[in-house]
Amino acid sequence: MKYSESLKKNSDFKNVYRNGKSYANRYLVMYVLENGTERNRLGISVSKKVGNSVIRHHLTRLVRESYRLHEDMFQSGLDMVVIARTTAKDISYHEVESALLHLGGLHKITKIDKKKMESF
RNA sequence: CAGGUAGGGCAAAUGAUCGCGGCCCGUCCCAGACGGGGUGAGGAAAGUCCGGGCUUCACAGGGCAGGAUGCCGGAUAACAUCCGGUGGAGGCAACUCCAAGGAUAGUGCAACAGAAAUAUACCGCCCCGCAGUCCGCUGCGGUGGUAAGGGUGGAAGGGCAGUGUAAGAGACUACCGCCUCUCCGGUAACAGGGAGGGCAUAUGUAAACCCCAUCCGAAGCAAGACCGAACAAAAGCGUUUACGUGGCCCGCCAGCUUUAGGUAGGUCGCUUGAGGUGGCUGGCGACAGUCAUCCUAGACAGAUGAUCAUUCCCCUGCUUUGCAGGGUGACAUAACCCGGCUUAUCGCCCUGCCUGCCAU
DSSP states (O other), X not given: OOSEEEOOOHHHHHHHHHHSEEEEOSSEEEEEEEOSSSSEEEEEEEOTTTOOHHHHHHHHHHHXXXXXXXXXXXXXXXXXXXXXXXXXXTOOHHHHHHHHXXXXXXXXXXXXXXXXXXXO
């Protein structure tokens, strides 16, 4: 991804959970924390409760793909953690995309104006 | 054709756009970035249940403990796997299934029922004594006999028939079973025959202890090997130019070098291997040998995805040619590598064999 990298260390995850703000909808939960750099860092977490390895991998890929295709719309300098909820077990790409952008709107970290957001 | 049985194979396809991990090549402002090329999950990658390779540690040799295996022979690096047999069970058959050593070394356990459960006399049968008697027998008693009959039980001291006896009993006899010895076929498990023992073993359980035979050192790639900042440590050198302690010197401190140590981090291990495919030879077969040919993922918080279109498949609805709508289109994601086992699985294809029916 051009402007972003992934969040890897457990301590980074913990930091975002403890100090970041969170919003949730039906399928996803998103934590956001400013990291003081130019780049965004994205972490994706899918619990074992959601499903087996195939389902979990598939969900992380869907989330990452949604983020990648809309990377330009997000502001920079953020640590983000996206958690998939069990209800997201068998949703399609388009539903993931819409859920992610909805959360972005709630956090007010997207660059597009609100009128455009409501069309999602 | 129908039903069955055994085995093998596939695991939706094609294209376009965007994207990701290794590899190779090129360019540049060279810890990187960009461009191009090629490559990138499974039959079970799963469970982590066995067996091995590999690595480190331990180890003269022997024993104990503990664990595993358990009909025989073979295959193999090895196995709890596989192949071929033997025995038993099921099926008309093809074929399938079996934890299949020892209960005759010993110990334990066995609900309920039953008189009694490894030992027995409840009823019954018989004998003896006494009493009574309608002379059929009846009643009472016996440190009397008896396991044939009844009843209980999964199991009652081999089975069954006869002889025998007061009634009975391997007490005796035939057949079957068991045990011992022996002959013969087979590498063997075992099969077939003969003789003897009167039976000394005689309910089941060894995935109860146990006995017998054979095998087994431990931990795992987060194994392990190498490089190695920073901080701190030791030794050596050495300026008094700078900070602090001193009136001054030495010394401490500071600086440089070296040394181990091995942290963060990095590199290797890491994919060419008991390897795949095809042919030939040996073998009933598992498999072995040989020749040719191919190189086919190596991530390290972990790449292999998304969208769209067409076809295929499935589902639903209809006018059952077809049309419309719907469907993450089975299970399941490599993590050092192999050989197995077990479990999950939408559909579909191929082959051998058996039984039945029809036709020839």
